[in-house]
Amino acid sequence: xxxxxxLPPKTRLLRxxxxxxxxxxxxxxxxxxxxxxxxxxxPTLYHHFGDKEGLFDAVVAAGFEEYVAGERDFAPSGxxxxxxxxxxxxxxxxxxxxxxxxxxMFGNIRPESRPAVVADAEGLMEEMLNKAAxxxxxxxxxxxxxxxxxxxxxxxxxMLITEKAPERNLELSTMTRDAMIFAVSSDQAxxxxxxxxxxxxxxxxxxxxxxxxxxSHSDQLxxxxxxxxxxxxxxxxxxxxx
Amino acid sequence: xxxxxxLPPKTRLLRxxxxxxxxxxxxxxxxxxxxxxxxxxxPTLYHHFGDKEGLFDAVVAAGFEEYVAGERDFAPSGxxxxxxxxxxxxxxxxxxxxxxxxxxMFGNIRPESRPAVVADAEGLMEEMLNKAAxxxxxxxxxxxxxxxxxxxxxxxxxMLITEKAPERNLELSTMTRDAMIFAVSSDQAxxxxxxxxxxxxxxxxxxxxxxxxxxSHSDQLxxxxxxxxxxxxxxxxxxxxx
DNA sequence: CACTTCATATAGCGTTGCTATAGGTGCTAG
DNA sequence: CTAGCACCTATAGCAACGCTATATGAAGTG
Numbered sequence: 353x354x355x356x357x358x359l360p361p362k363t364r365l366l367r368x369x370x371x372x373x374x375x376x377x378x379x380x381x382x383x384x385x386x387x388x389x390x391x392x393x394x395p396t397l398y399h400h401f402g403d404k405e406g407l408f409d410a411v412v413a414a415g416f417e418e419y420v421a422g423e424r425d426f427a428p429s430g431x432x433x434x435x436x437x438x439x440x441x442x443x444x445x446x447x448x449x450x451x452x453x454x455x456x457m458f459g460n461i462r463p464e465s466r467p468a469v470v471a472d473a474e475g476l477m478e479e480m481l482n483k484a485a486x487x488x489x490x491x492x493x494x495x496x497x498x499x500x501x502x503x504x505x506x507x508x509x510x511m512l513i514t515e516k517a518p519e520r521n522l523e524l525s526t527m528t529r530d531a532m533i534f535a536v537s538s539d540q541a542x543x544x545x546x547x548x549x550x551x552x553x554x555x556x557x558x559x560x561x562x563x564x565x566x567x568s569h570s571d572q573l574x575x576x577x578x579x580x581x582x583x584x585x586x587x588x589x590x591x592x593x594x
Numbered sequence: 595x596x597x598x599x600x601l602p603p604k605t606r607l608l609r610x611x612x613x614x615x616x617x618x619x620x621x622x623x624x625x626x627x628x629x630x631x632x633x634x635x636x637p638t639l640y641h642h643f644g645d646k647e648g649l650f651d652a653v654v655a656a657g658f659e660e661y662v663a664g665e666r667d668f669a670p671s672g673x674x675x676x677x678x679x680x681x682x683x684x685x686x687x688x689x690x691x692x693x694x695x696x697x698x699m700f701g702n703i704r705p706e707s708r709p710a711v712v713a714d715a716e717g718l719m720e721e722m723l724n725k726a727a728x729x730x731x732x733x734x735x736x737x738x739x740x741x742x743x744x745x746x747x748x749x750x751x752x753m754l755i756t757e758k759a760p761e762r763n764l765e766l767s768t769m770t771r772d773a774m775i776f777a778v779s780s781d782q783a784x785x786x787x788x789x790x791x792x793x794x795x796x797x798x799x800x801x802x803x804x805x806x807x808x809x810s811h812s813d814q815l816x817x818x819x820x821x822x823x824x825x826x827x828x829x830x831x832x833x834x835x836x
Numbered sequence: 837c838a839c840t841t842c843a844t845a846t847a848g849c850g851t852t853g854c855t856a857t858a859g860g861t862g863c864t865a866g
Numbered sequence: 867c868t869a870g871c872a873c874c875t876a877t878a879g880c881a882a883c884g885c886t887a888t889a890t891g892a893a894g895t896g
Contacts, residue, residue, distance in 0.1 A: 361843080361844080377705070380883095382882075382883065382884085383883080383884060383885080384882080384883075384884090392844075392845090393844070393845055393846080394845090394884085394885075394886085395843090395844065395845070395846090395885090395886075396843075396844055396845085397885095398884090398885065398886075399842090399843065399844075400843090403884090403885090404884065404885085451705040452705065455703055455704075455705070459701070459703045461697055461701050461752050461755060461756055462697075462756075463619070463693040463694065463697070463755050463756070464755075464756070464757070464758045464759065465756065466756040466757065467756075470753075470756065492769065496763075496765065496766065496769065499753065499766050500750075500766055500769050500770045500773070502753070503746070503749040503750045503752070503753040503766065503770060504745070504746040504749050504750070504770055504774075505749070506749045506752065506753070507745040507746050507747070507748045507749020507750065507752070508742075508745045508746070508749065510703050510745070510748065510749070511712075511741065511744070511745040511748070513703060513705050513706075514703055514704075514705070514706070514707065514708040514709075514712065515706070515708065516706045517706065521738075523738065524738065524741050524742055524745065527734065527738065527742050527777070528742045528745060528746055528774070528777075530777070531742070531773055531774055531776070531777030531778075532746075532770070532773055532774075534773070534776075534777065535769070535770075535772070535773030535776065535777070536773075603874085603875080622852090624851075624852065624853080625852080625853060625854080626851080626852080626853090634875075634876090635875070635876055635877080636853085636854070636855085636876090637854090637855075637856095637874090637875065637876070637877090638874075638875055638876085639854095640853090640854065640855075641873095641874065641875075642874090645853090645854090646853065646854085
């Protein structure tokens with residue numbers, strides 16, 4: 353009973369729904385919970401929003417405003433591709449900060465029915481990619497690039513949400529992000545080739561690592577560790593393996 | 595009333611649930627629909643599966659068998675990265691062929707609770723990427739690569755499912771797929787990126803050796819030595835990021 | 837005041853997932 | 867043959883769900 357104030361019932365319903373949605377640990381949120389917290393009765397909800405989904409859409413719209421605001425604040429950095437990077441990070445952070453709301457926005461998938469918010473987010477990203485295209489930095493049409501990047505962005509965010517907070521590894525995000533941006537950008541040479549680079553064995557890999565380590569004296573290991581490490585490498589690389 | 599045959603009620607329930615799930619155009623499937631189609635009553639369902647979710651999990655498990663079978667059939671092509679490509683395509687095709695089942699498997703996301711099927715799919719992909727790592731074709735540890743690729747794979751599939759069938763553009767899939775595979779592969783030169791050029795050969799070799807050692811159970815080192823050795827390798831192969 | 841319009845409440849419908857309880861079935865043991 | 871014992875299924879019903887037909891109040895307009 354927190355919203356019995358003087359606010360109009362419509363606003364109270366919106367806030368109650370948003371709060372319950374944010375704190376519902378995965379479980380569903382019922383209209384009775386919402387109306388009780390808002391201090392109104394059922395018909396009021398349906399009078400203003402027509403539907404439970406209508407109410408949720410309204411909450412999502414408010415959440416989307418916040419999301420878009422975050423995107424626009426970061427926008428004018430001059431380098432479009434860098435802005436895309438920030439859009440990606442903002443997207444992920446929004447999803448992790450408000451997972452329940454994010455799931456209502458991007459996770460409530462049904463076949464052949466595309467949530468409006470997805471189209472909006474896609475348009476936002478396409479708009480940004482358009483600047484990159486004008487600058488000759490794009491390899492593919494902005495629309496395709498936006499769809500592809502957004503798909504990966506949503507996929508990564510969903511996967512991160514399913515992980516327990518302390519174990520979340522944001523490197524998954526940055527790595528995927530850079531992979532996607534790199535793939536659509538044009539000013540980088542991509543002499544690709546699906547050929548293999550010769551099959552390696554334990555011995556070959558050990559020899560390569562041995563040589564590389566001695567050449568670049570990595571600082572990931574202490575000197576004493578490195579000495580023992582190299583000795584073991586030598587033992588492996590000089591033995592005849594299976 | 596299609597399953598009133600002589601099959602055991604458990605099987606009838608599974609088939610009825612699978613059929614209703616496959617034909618439910620986005621809408622929810624109720625236990626009463628399932629039990630009626632299966633020709634049994636409610637307690638039978640709960641006796642065998644405990645829960646509605648338990649029944650769905652069983653359906654998903656069956657669907658996952660099919661999914662895995664598709665993955666394994668394509669597996670032994672000799673070129674691990676090409677196999678990853680086929681795994682990706684098989685994943686997308688599975689999602690588009692049975693969208694409802696796919697959504698139950700990969701779309702039923704709740705925060706901090708990861709469906710078992712995701713972990714399985716991740717393990718399957720990691721297993722395949724391990725071969726690529728042994729061949730020195732990987733730029734990042736197989737686990738991270740698998741998570742990243744799978745996240746993008748799910749994201750793309752979900753996005754394609756939301757589109758109406760005639761408008762589906764599979765180029766979105768192939769483009770994202772190749773971008774992800776390219777990003778984790780090592781045998782391609784990546785001159786000039788947003789940051790410095792690709793990983794050094796030390797990291798590539800360490801990743802390859804790490805995978806090879808875990809796969810071949812080398813007896814060149816004692817178990818305690820091996821443990822420390824692998825720990826160092828892990829330290830090297832997961833360092834030197836952005 | 838009469839009248840319309842908008843907003844909220846009362847009460848209840850049909851459906852949902854699920855279960856307490858009881859009854860039927862096929863088995864092995866005596 | 868029958869007694870007992872698991873195992874499986876059915877009857878009936880609960881609480882909660884989304885939603886609505888209907889009625890009541892408040893506000894503005896002639």
